[in-house]
Amino acid sequence: MTTTRQTPVLHLVTCGSVDDGKSTLIGRLLAETNSVPLDQLEYARQTRRGGSTIPVGEVDFSLLTDGLEAEREQGITIDVAYRHMNLPNGRRVLIADAPGHEQYTRNMAVAASNGDVAVLLVDAARGVRPQTHRHLTVCALMGVKTVIIAVNKMDLVGYGQAAFDEVVEVVQTTASRLGVPDVRSIPMSAAVGDNVTSLTNEMPWFDGPSLLESLCDWEPVEDTANKPFRFPVQFIVRAEGNFRGYAGTVVSGEVSRGDEIVVADSGRTAMVDRIVTFDGDLEQAVSGQAVTLTLDHEVDVTRGDLISGVGPTAAQPADRFSADLVWLGEEPLAHGRSYLLVSGSRSVPATVTNVRYRLDVVSGHEHSARLLNMNDVGRVEIATDRPIPMDPYSTSRDTGGFLLVDRVTADTVAAGLTRHAMRRSFNVVPHSYDVDHEARVRLMGHEGKVVWLTGLPGSGKSSIADAAVRRLHALGVHTYVLDGDNVRTGLNKDLGFTPEDRAENVRRVAEVSKLMMDSGLVVFVALVSPYRSDRLSAKELFGQGEFLEVHVDTSVEVCAQRDPKGLYAKAAAGSLPNMTGMGQAYEVPEQPDLILHGVGDIEASVTALTIAILGE
Amino acid sequence: MSQTTVPYEAVLDELEAEAIHIYRETAAAFRDPVLLYSIGKDSSVLLHLALKAFAPAGLPFPLMHVDTTWKFQEMIAFRDKRVAELGLDLRISTNEEARTEGVSPFSHGTHEYTRIMKTVALRAGIDRYGFDAAIGGARRDEERSRAKERIFSLREPGHRWDPRKQRPEFWRTANTTLSEGQSMRVFPLSNWTELDVWRYIQREAIDIPTLYFAKERPVVERDGALIMVDDDRFPLRDGEVVQMRSVRFRTLGCYPLTGAVESTADNLSDLIAEMENSTMSERAGRLIDGEGGGSMEAKKAEGYF
Numbered sequence: 001m002t003t004t005r006q007t008p009v010l011h012l013v014t015c016g017s018v019d020d021g022k023s024t025l026i027g028r029l030l031a032e033t034n035s036v037p038l039d040q041l042e043y044a045r046q047t048r049r050g051g052s053t054i055p056v057g058e059v060d061f062s063l064l065t066d067g068l069e070a071e072r073e074q075g076i077t078i079d080v081a082y083r084h085m086n087l088p089n090g091r092r093v094l095i096a097d098a099p100g101h102e103q104y105t106r107n108m109a110v111a112a113s114n115g116d117v118a119v120l121l122v123d124a125a126r127g128v129r130p131q132t133h134r135h136l137t138v139c140a141l142m143g144v145k146t147v148i149i150a151v152n153k154m155d156l157v158g159y160g161q162a163a164f165d166e167v168v169e170v171v172q173t174t175a176s177r178l179g180v181p182d183v184r185s186i187p188m189s190a191a192v193g194d195n196v197t198s199l200t201n202e203m204p205w206f207d208g209p210s211l212l213e214s215l216c217d218w219e220p221v222e223d224t225a226n227k228p229f230r231f232p233v234q235f236i237v238r239a240e241g242n243f244r245g246y247a248g249t250v251v252s253g254e255v256s257r258g259d260e261i262v263v264a265d266s267g268r269t270a271m272v273d274r275i276v277t278f279d280g281d282l283e284q285a286v287s288g289q290a291v292t293l294t295l296d297h298e299v300d301v302t303r304g305d306l307i308s309g310v311g312p313t314a315a316q317p318a319d320r321f322s323a324d325l326v327w328l329g330e331e332p333l334a335h336g337r338s339y340l341l342v343s344g345s346r347s348v349p350a351t352v353t354n355v356r357y358r359l360d361v362v363s364g365h366e367h368s369a370r371l372l373n374m375n376d377v378g379r380v381e382i383a384t385d386r387p388i389p390m391d392p393y394s395t396s397r398d399t400g401g402f403l404l405v406d407r408v409t410a411d412t413v414a415a416g417l418t419r420h421a422m423r424r425s426f427n428v429v430p431h432s433y434d435v436d437h438e439a440r441v442r443l444m445g446h447e448g449k450v451v452w453l454t455g456l457p458g459s460g461k462s463s464i465a466d467a468a469v470r471r472l473h474a475l476g477v478h479t480y481v482l483d484g485d486n487v488r489t490g491l492n493k494d495l496g497f498t499p500e501d502r503a504e505n506v507r508r509v510a511e512v513s514k515l516m517m518d519s520g521l522v523v524f525v526a527l528v529s530p531y532r533s534d535r536l537s538a539k540e541l542f543g544q545g546e547f548l549e550v551h552v553d554t555s556v557e558v559c560a561q562r563d564p565k566g567l568y569a570k571a572a573a574g575s576l577p578n579m580t581g582m583g584q585a586y587e588v589p590e591q592p593d594l595i596l597h598g599v600g601d602i603e604a605s606v607t608a609l610t611i612a613i614l615g616e
Numbered sequence: 617m618s619q620t621t622v623p624y625e626a627v628l629d630e631l632e633a634e635a636i637h638i639y640r641e642t643a644a645a646f647r648d649p650v651l652l653y654s655i656g657k658d659s660s661v662l663l664h665l666a667l668k669a670f671a672p673a674g675l676p677f678p679l680m681h682v683d684t685t686w687k688f689q690e691m692i693a694f695r696d697k698r699v700a701e702l703g704l705d706l707r708i709s710t711n712e713e714a715r716t717e718g719v720s721p722f723s724h725g726t727h728e729y730t731r732i733m734k735t736v737a738l739r740a741g742i743d744r745y746g747f748d749a750a751i752g753g754a755r756r757d758e759e760r761s762r763a764k765e766r767i768f769s770l771r772e773p774g775h776r777w778d779p780r781k782q783r784p785e786f787w788r789t790a791n792t793t794l795s796e797g798q799s800m801r802v803f804p805l806s807n808w809t810e811l812d813v814w815r816y817i818q819r820e821a822i823d824i825p826t827l828y829f830a831k832e833r834p835v836v837e838r839d840g841a842l843i844m845v846d847d848d849r850f851p852l853r854d855g856e857v858v859q860m861r862s863v864r865f866r867t868l869g870c871y872p873l874t875g876a877v878e879s880t881a882d883n884l885s886d887l888i889a890e891m892e893n894s895t896m897s898e899r900a901g902r903l904i905d906g907e908g909g910g911s912m913e914a915k916k917a918e919g920y921f
Contacts, residue, residue, distance in 0.1 A: 007622075008627045008629070009630050078783075080764065080785075082807070083756070089622060090622035090624060091620075092627045092629075092630075106784060109786075110785060110786060113785075113786040114786075158818075204812075219620065234640040235643055237668075237670060237673050238673060243672055245672075247669070248640070249788065278671040288630060288633055290633040290637050291635075292671075303644050340793065342791055342793075345644065345786065397787050401787050401789060402789065405791050410793040410795040410797055415784070449806040515834060
């Protein structure tokens with residue numbers, strides 16, 4: 001296997017509209033590098049579209065890149081088309097061609113997301129237009145490092161240098177502001193063929209190179225091998241002889257046998273034992289290679305985890321990020337709504353907590369905004385449900401880029417570019433201890449669990465917890481009860497009963513119960529916890545089978561009758577406006593793991609709970 | 617200015633790595649993926665890459681062949697040989713009802729025959745086994761409408777391909793989430809060209825049916841194409857004469873619908889040399905595509921691969 005460091009594939013993105021002559025340019029490039037089969041060339045010779053002025057018998061290059069029938073007939077545009085071409089130096093060019101309609105920022109973003117080089121077409125006669133800036137801005141945002149300004153239709157301005165210089169100066173200024181490291185410019189006529197694959201005699205003031213030569217000269221702006229090692233785990237390979245390997249693609253940097261690595265999600269470290277491929281083991285794997293790693297000792301690694309190099313460039317988990325979003329969904333960004341954040345093979349619930357600004361992609365100005373609509377680009381803050389290691393997008397597109405997915409429709413609604421991790425989580429590196437959960441479970445003799453009893457005040461949660469703990473204690477199970485009222489005298493004494501304070505109350509109790517569960521205890525939480533979303537957030541902290549939601553279902557009339565703490569009487573007298581069941585709503589669990597009745601046979605309830613916790 | 621030369625090997629390495637990445641993502645993200653195995657050169661490469669992606673373990677998903685019962689006899693023999701050699705789990709899907717009714721390339725027009733024996737059988741097979749992702753060998757260079765095909769191509773309930781619902785693809789990150797009734801088609805060879813496929817077959821010494829190599833075969837000329845008379849179900853028209861000619865096939869499908877090309881290339885090197893000088897796109901030999909510019913697209917909207 002040869003090394004992939006040569007960057008064998010150049011990802012090219014073409015920007016501009018049909019009016020700028022983009023289809024013609026791509027068509028000519030493909031035809032003149034023999035990248036089009038003859039029958040398709042013949043089709044482009046014989047077929048004519050309405051409005052075409054090219055005589056039948058000559059090749060209409062624009063037809064070589066013609067889109068789908070559905071697109072032509074319905075006038076819709078389906079984002080990106082991909083075509084390939086071989087350069088004389090053997091490098092493969094994969095062309096991502098996005099339609100240039102002004103509103104299609106999203107298509108441009110897709111095409112530019114893998115782009116190494118952008119060819120930015122400008123019509124010499126019409127000059128720089130707003131969409132020129134738009135395309136350039138999106139390319140820069142998506143990390144395209146080389147931009148070739150193709151000033152087209154020079155034949156229509158008499159091949160004069162002034163028109164060319166004027167365009168280049170304006171575009172250069174924008175490119176510098178955006179920090180594009182490599183900017184080139186070529187005057188050309190795609191229709192005539194000037195300076196596309198070879199230099200023309202029409203513009204002696206331009207000494208080259210032609211577009212094709214410029215692409216042949218191209219080398220990656222950054223040395224990918226000097227980047228930090230990143231390996232998102234896609235798939236766990238298990239095979240005979242206790243083989244356990246982590247399959248994935250090296251998306252950044254390189255790794256060698258014997259290297260120390262860290263599983264960024266857990267903080268666990270290990271050494272790379274083998275780099276396995278179908279064709280035999282490798283000593284080293286570099287960016288772009290798909291391999292399977294084995295480690296020198298067993299550590300917990302699951303799909304979606306990120307294996308990283310150690311030291312100052314190690315990936316670090318955080319749960320708050322500043323990011324730029326390209327909004328793709330037809331529905332605008334909903335504040336506070338939970339989306340699925342997908343990055344590589346990882347997927348985590350996430351919420352956009354703040355829209356900082358919307359970027360005007362033409363002027364570069366930042367405007368204050370409360371939401372983002374389709375094709376908008378904006379800076380936001382994102383909170384993930386658990387800490388994940390995201391890199392800045394400038395470090396790696398693969399570990400810095402992410403998608404937001406609608407949890408109901410499963411549509412991709414945004415592409416995100418991580419700028420940096422924010423606040424407290426940034427400098428927190430979870431330490432991993434050798435005596436872990438498994439070890440504690442062995443000592444305890446049973447699994448830890450959280451039993452979350454929710455229900456109206458006075459529904460009987462505490463009584464049931466009390467009786468259940470007595471039964472379990474007698475069976476040798478280690479238990480603890482986190483009772484709502486008891487917690488409010490200490491840990492949560494700063495909190496009141498507004499919906500916000502109730503959310504924080506639930507969050508803290510959930511986190512504490514998780515620590516206790518991790519220590520091996522069976523934890524009962526007896527908490528009104530009236531809001532479904534708060535309970536869902538609590539539940540999402542836990543793994544499969546670790547969390548039991550139990551609804552203590554007692555009618556408000558019975559609760560008011562029982563009223564063990566005299567709360568209903570106070571509420572009736574008007575002194576407890578936030579009382580659940582009276583002033584505030586109780587949202588009944590939709591699919592609890594267990595429903596118990598607070599009145600009636602408490603021993604039957606305890607038996608049901610015991611079975612749910614310990615099994616039959 | 618630097619003048620790097622990139623060896624073809626490096627291009628193949630990159631394409632291989634990309635395909636392996638897609639395979640692993642598919643195997644991990646979907647509940648019940650399946651590899652659609654159609655016996656030809658692309659399927660042979662696809663199978664080889666799948667073996668690479670999960671080594672040293674075996675394939676984590678089964679194969680499915682949509683058998684129209686009109687394939688070349690050698691294809692079926694080759695299929696069964698490969699399955700036995702590699703110990704693969706192969707499912708076969710045939711539209712038995714239509715077969716009993718005698719639907720054949722001769723009784724129905726090519727488009728209708730293809731819809732009944734391929735598209736319907738494919739959809740039925742996927743539904744019967746409950747597959748939520750089907751991996752196929754389609755490439756973007758095959759046909760103009762394929763240029764916009766996604767690597768992860770979403771199908772709505774009823775296997776319908778809706779161009780408006782296709783998901784934008786960024787980086788190596790795929791949104792593999794499915795809502796109720798949706799399924800996915802996955803194309804690991806999207807960015808390969810026909811020549812890449814042949815070069816890779818040569819480099820990796822991948823086993824393929826000998827129908828791809830030139831040999832004296834019994835053919836008739838029909839509608840400007842050379843059709844091999846593979847069995848006695850082929851009804852000769854008046855004036856048609858079966859002749860022995862040195863031919864090979866560029867793609868393999870149902871024998872009455874697959875045009876042969878005259879050739880003497882009986883080994884891989886000659887074949888690739890012939891390919892490099894070839895001027896026609898590969899599907900030119902497929903009779904099912906030639907019905908109007910967007911006919912492939914129309915078939916795809918119905919659920920054809």
